[in-house]
Amino acid sequence: MLSQPKIAALIVAAGRGTRAGGSTPKQWQPLCGKRVIDHTIAAFQDHPSVDRLIVVLNEADMAHAQELTDKGCIIATGGVDRAASVRNGLAALGDADQVLIHDAARPCVSAEVIDHVIAALQSGPAAAPGIAVTDALWVAENGTVAGIQDRTALYAAQTPQGFDVAAIRAAHARYDGVAADDVEVARAAGMAVAITPGSIDNLKITLPGDLTRAQRILEQTMDIRTGNGFDVHAFGPGDHVTLCGVAIPHSHGLVGHSDADVGMHTVTDAIYGALAMGDIGQHFPPSDPQWKGAQSHIFLSHAVGLARAQGFELTHVDCTLICEYPKVGPHAAEMRKVMASILAIDLARVSVKATTSERLGFTGRGEGIACMATATLVKS
DSSP: OOOOOOEEEEEEEOOOOOTTOSSSOGGGSEETTEEHHHHHHHHHHTOTTEEEEEEEEOGGGGGGHHHHHHTTOEEEEOOSSHHHHHHHHHTTOTTOSEEEEEETTOTTOOHHHHHHHHHHTTSSSEEEEEEEOOSOEEEEETTEEEEEEOOTTOEEEOSOEEEEHHHHHHHHHHOOSOOSSHHHHHHHTTOOOEEEEOOTTOOOOOSHHHHHHHHHHHHHHOEEEEEEEEEEEEEESOSEEEETTEEEEOSSEEOOSSSOOHHHHHHHHHHHHHHTOOOHHHHSOTTOGGGTTOOTHHHHHHHHHHHHHTTOEEEEEEEEEEOSSSOOGGGHHHHHHHHHHHHTSOGGGEEEEEEOOTTOHHHHTTSEEEEEEEEEEEEO
């Protein structure tokens, strides 16, 4: 029985393209709660046939190298042009038999497009997806139509472009000049390149409007969930309260089986709610003595871990504390930092604020603190 080939994905992310707008290269710009490159990497990491992933970075972007390495990527340094960057990536493939070379700026590539390229490599040394040109093509001269270009047999090239590793390494070693893509390098070496089905959704982000198009495409396949949480704790004996991980001096404490951090409890329940996995009491029953006095970050970390185990990313949390006192405002910034650290998301995605109930109800009478929270999870 023949062994399956080892397939590597090589993501070319060394470009400095700025035509898409913004102050950073397009591969690092935000898109649906992540960065463009994160969606691209995920498409190949989630593919069952891809054995390893190499990301070629510009030297100016090496600050991102460690985080990508932590995600299982192998990092290579970009060259003076795209061909040089690809050569550097090819040198980092190890013992891979086949390679899929893909533009980092194509975050909407589907498993189906990847499948077609891999299947074609079973019977040839090279394959790449393309879309047959269907629009009329004009030849322009001084801003006017000077002629019509025959579109018969014309295809718009896409990536990933797949190759036998030994063959494409040899082709790049012999190639001298600037190449539009790796198919051009392969053809110069005499390789036959099979055309596989592409997709109109597999767009390359180049202009500002492309980010909006990519967002619409990704949102069609994204699982976006929102969960709500609500919790209440009464005041009791003590000299401080713990809210969102921050101890605040006060004339009373909060009563609870654990440390009674009403903020963390509520955010935890919001995440469980988004996952449709019950509430904090089901996962950490108050009847279980091991949770007596437990710190609430244990519960919150558990909820975050469950979300990530199911492939979700936590993209936003909004927590509102409801009380007459203590005053939350002076401590809100520190609360956000603590919560962002536990949630492992950017500080800009964590909101902690407070309001009163205008002296109405139990919070208005100073009998305790209530909290409500919303958490948003996204799986792409």
